Amino acid sequence: MSATATLPALDGRYALNDAQIEQFRADGFIKLKNVLSPEEIDAFAPIITELTFEHDPNKGIALDDKSTYDRAFIQVSNMWEMDERARAFAFSERMARIATELLGVTGVRMWHDQALYKEPGGGFTPWHVDQYYWPMATMQSVTAWIPLQETPMDMGPLAFGRASHLLPAGREIAISDESEAKIAAHVEKHGVEHVYEPFDLGEVSFHYGFTLHRAGPNTTDSPRKVFTVIYMDEDQRLIAPRNANHQQDWDHWTPGSVPGEVMDSPKNPVLYSTRG
Numbered sequence: 001m002s003a004t005a006t007l008p009a010l011d012g013r014y015a016l017n018d019a020q021i022e023q024f025r026a027d028g029f030i031k032l033k034n035v036l037s038p039e040e041i042d043a044f045a046p047i048i049t050e051l052t053f054e055h056d057p058n059k060g061i062a063l064d065d066k067s068t069y070d071r072a073f074i075q076v077s078n079m080w081e082m083d084e085r086a087r088a089f090a091f092s093e094r095m096a097r098i099a100t101e102l103l104g105v106t107g108v109r110m111w112h113d114q115a116l117y118k119e120p121g122g123g124f125t126p127w128h129v130d131q132y133y134w135p136m137a138t139m140q141s142v143t144a145w146i147p148l149q150e151t152p153m154d155m156g157p158l159a160f161g162r163a164s165h166l167l168p169a170g171r172e173i174a175i176s177d178e179s180e181a182k183i184a185a186h187v188e189k190h191g192v193e194h195v196y197e198p199f200d201l202g203e204v205s206f207h208y209g210f211t212l213h214r215a216g217p218n219t220t221d222s223p224r225k226v227f228t229v230i231y232m233d234e235d236q237r238l239i240a241p242r243n244a245n246h247q248q249d250w251d252h253w254t255p256g257s258v259p260g261e262v263m264d265s266p267k268n269p270v271l272y273s274t275r276g
Helices: 016-027 038-054 068-072 085-092 093-103 175-190 246-251
Strands: 027-031 076-078 105-116 125-128 141-147 160-161 194-196 204-208 214-215 226-233 268-274
Touching: 016 027, 016 093, 038 076, 038 085, 038 105, 068 125, 076 204, 085 105, 085 226, 093 141, 093 204, 093 226, 093 268, 125 175, 160 204
Parallel strands: none
Antiparallel strands: 027 204, 076 105, 105 226, 105 268, 125 214, 141 204, 141 226, 160 194, 160 214
């Protein structure tokens, strides 16, 4: 029997309405309740947690000895390539369809997945934009941020700058203490609304690659367990690298793709498409 045979299928349409889609495109993010059931989370959370701690790139390093970036979270990427059960979670048709409908495209590909586990006592995640790192021709990318537990404020839920995907701030700076200071100053100067709220169990957020976001520290005694999937338009094209991170992500996440052409390497499978 396959290891995934007893796991929930994570298919079935989540009923988005036009108002939610319009809200996402105006605000640059949306939080959707009951995307996953408690039973579905219970089935997959232990699998993701085991893989995260097994593949922690900083295993054995004390929290106080880590950089700001590494204190923010344990980061483990492309779990879908490590374990077929993690693949079943990352390839959820339900969430890929949500991403497709929010972006208004015909379908979405995998850019990559990653666990972002904030350790007990783990630090804040600085203000940043994700697409600074990604060599994509358009802003048609979206990250699903999937907490694997209820996430109260003292655990460090994700926060967003409303409508910040329409602003240039943060697009030329890597996540760092510098990005935290510069973007925070921009948010205050320009009156960008800082939306910082807890997440219910089963609630999932989606945000554009250029949406400003951050997270607070985890002041609890338990890890903040989060899995993310980054989707891109199935027709997303590679651009020539504009910074060292673009080159690194090209090499790592879409090897063999060519600037100006669709990023369709084996690492970028289509996860949902209306093309059939």
